[in-house]
Amino acid sequence: MSRYPTVAQIRAAEAATGLLANGVLMGRAAHGLASAILNHLRDTGGVYGRRAGLVVGSGDNGGDALYAGALLARRGVAVSAVLLDPAKAHPGGLAALRRTGGRVVVEFGELDVLVDGIVGIGGSGPLRPAAAAVLGAARALSPSATVVAVDLPSGVDADTGVVNEPAVRADLTVTFGLPRRAHVLAAPQCGRLVVVDIGLDPGAGRDAVLQSLSDAQVGAAWPVPGPFDDKYRQGVVGIVAGSAVYPGAALLCTGAAIAATSGMTRYAGPAAAAVVDHHPEVVAVGEPEEAGRVQAWIVGPGFGTDVDARARLRTVLAADVPVLVDADGITLLAQNPDLLAPRSAPTLLTPHAGEFARLTGAEVGADRVEAVRACAADLGATVLLKGRATLIAGPDDPDTVLVNEAGSSWAATAGSGDALSGIVGALLATGLPPALAAAMGARAHSVAAHIAAGRPGAPIGASALVAAISDAIRVLRASGA
């Protein structure tokens, strides 16, 4: 489990060490930062004589960069620093840099490493023009220089992950003590993340709302048949998806559900013939009323928004079992919010940003974590908000929002959401709590996309993703072994 505290929580954890005022924490931070840069230099041709440029802001983030620069200079790195506000540059850090032979310059020469010490957790808004100009000139002169962000890429909001352009885009981000929310919410902007141990209390971060499951946790919790299980033991999932004209969503959703668990899969809807054609293990009927008992329903992918779809949604939501509502089902639900009111079994909604806006009547906004939490509380449902960082909140636990960072964008392909619904719905039918099922499904979905794309990656369709689900589960189950 990784936890991503807010800036306020990080500041409290730092203060609790009692080591803020005496500079011990900054010393540890600078040491870790310098080590990460030295490792990078060693991996790319050596340390001595390589060139590092520091862009130094007016706060402690700049202080980290200056102290680390001093350590690099001592190891033979040619270090230069541009001070954005010379009067406010960290005095101790600046003195240390000067003592070790680092130079203060007004513009950089060619560089191997460009260190962003402009702002960290004290920053707000985009890069100011002076900082943007220095970075722009450095990038133009040294386009292949590795960009190392101190704590956070400047311009990225630490708590929301919003990238306020112009912002730094880092190849490597070195942070201190605990990862910040932005590291998972804006992962592509951060590049590789190194978390340096600065001696925070072992319990620090426990109060963080935003959390992610590890692959090992997902693998360990994945339901697989035990020695005495029969076909019903892992639950029966019922799927209402697709249409006679467009059976694709039904096929993808059903295929994903079949692969995700060894529970039984039923299908009810107008694509029944096509579903059985492609997936002979499915018991398929025309309407949900005819489907027999299920332990969870998936309703909505590609099933349209006409009166028949509306009637099917109503039937499914009237059942006293967990229901996952996706895609067209969410659009219909937005028009008929009263359908959720009588439900006592869990409901799980899986909107993308557009469907979320339809559902809540407002755009997701900058603070996605708060948006998904508020939506879950308002609707009394678990909500999975899709994105590169998928967020999941339940209605009864306002102190937990789960996040799955996809790690790549290979899953951004048509039909991918149908596959996600299939995986999560099958997990729901096994009896897993909705938020856990959603987070596990999202993780498996990301891993499947990664496997299907291969290395180096190639674009995939959702069918390839579905075909890789079994391998993804194997990878997850092996990761903790």
Ligand SMILES: NC(=O)C1=CN([C@@H]2O[C@H](COP(=O)(O)OP(=O)(O)OC[C@H]3O[C@@H](n4cnc5c(N)ncnc54)[C@H](OP(=O)(O)O)[C@@H]3O)[C@@H](O)[C@H]2O)[C@@H](O)CC1
């Ligand atoms: N505390 C500790 O023990 C440890 C702290 N650590 C380090 O300290 C960092 C936090 O330091 P911090 O609090 O001094 O804030 P920080 O992020 O450097 O910048 C604040 C100043 O920048 C300015 N500014 C704001 N927005 C801006 C923008 N968009 N563009 C340009 N400038 C902007 C604004 O000042 P202004 O120019 O407005 O006067 C603001 O006051 C943290 O991220 C970590 O790296 C580590 O050493 C571990 C131990």
Ligand SMILES: [K+]
């Ligand atoms: K920074």
